[in-house]
Amino acid sequence: MIEIGLKHTSELTQTSFPNACGHKYALFFDIDGTLVSFKTHTIPASTIAALTQAKANGHKIFIATGRPPLIITNLGAIQQLIDGFVTINGALCFVDNQVVSCKAIPQEDVLTLVNDAQQKDYGLIVVGEKDVAVLDPHGEVDRVFRGEIAVENLHLSKPLDVVLQQRILQLTPFFSQDYEREILLHMPGCTSGRWHPAFTDITAKGADKGEGIRTLSARLGIDMNYTMAFGDGGNDTSMVKAAGIGVAMGNALESLKAVADYTTTSVDEDGIQQALRHFQLI
Structure with missing residues (x-):
């Protein structure tokens, strides 16, 4: 389980994030069916290795999930790599346990x-x-x-x-x-x-993964042109469309593949590693 003690704040210090000159990307990953296999319920070894290398290469790694923090329990293998979270389909976004955005249903x-x-x-x-x-x-x-x-x-x-x-x-x-x-x-x-x-x-309304990654990127001074979003489900559509580069997993819905800039192989066929290599981020 990701241990989170969230603190609301009106200000977050912008992190230094290289823009177009450095070609460093903010990478946003859905969990279920993207990072974590529906078959094994684990993160493939190739994905762990790829994210570790991406982080070492200066890219930022973010989670963008429909899960609330209470049930984010399957990211232990990459927890140390994560720079921030878009959770509850964009309704709750946070960095370093500080709330960036929280949107309630009427x-x-x-x-x-x-x-x-x-x-x-x-x-x-x-x-x-x-x-x-x-x-x-x-x-x-x-x-x-x-x-x-x-x-x-x-x-x-x-x-x-x-x-x-x-x-x-x-x-x-x-x-x-x-x-x-x-x-x-x-x-x-x-x-x-x-x-x-x-x-x-x-x-x-206004709380979806696309809005979540825009909000988080704006708060951290990240150029949206240098964001990349990975997903497989219908709730990933908004962020795949919003990101500078939208990537659909091979196991994704056809409707998501239709709006993605690139379709990689499935989560069980080294899809994350394949895509990061394709875009020369690792």
Whole structure:
């Protein structure tokens, strides 16, 4: 687990970051299906080696994930390389445990979905600013998150009434894409990013990975022309389009490949290493 004690601050010191002259890049990586294999639930050795070399070559390494900090537990092999985080699909961004950006879902939209989930009896993860609540009436949340994605720490979830006292940064309901389109008509302050057929991640409008990497880059003085984003799912679309170079994994959705500047091989076929070599960053 990534140990994070976040501190809100209105100012962050800009880091020295070489611009076009040095050709140093800020590299943003999705976790599931990009850094971490869905098959082995680990980071391939080739990816660890590639990121280690990229860091040694002067590039910056950032995480851009839909996961809240509580369940970022699978990056131990590269933790020492990471320069900052875009988490919860851009709703919470931080560097050195200092919050750069935090965007909450409007309370009325939160209650719309929570009430609907309780009435229609479907699974829902409610991500607060500090804690997470899990509604899992049929065990689907556990089956997918723990069984398929090997997520840890959901057992640390808190009661719903406790979490609803906090600002809510993300809602992850387990329902179909058709119903997603229907319910979003009643949640005008929200946007959705689906990366798994069983569920979607709903955040406040303006909170997505693309906006997250722009916000983090602006705060750190990073030229967006020298950013590179790697992803595989629908919630990666905004950052792949926003980055100077957008890279889709070989195992990515076809819709993501269609907007990417480059498609590499899959996470299990040394895709990160192959792409960094292609662009001569390692």
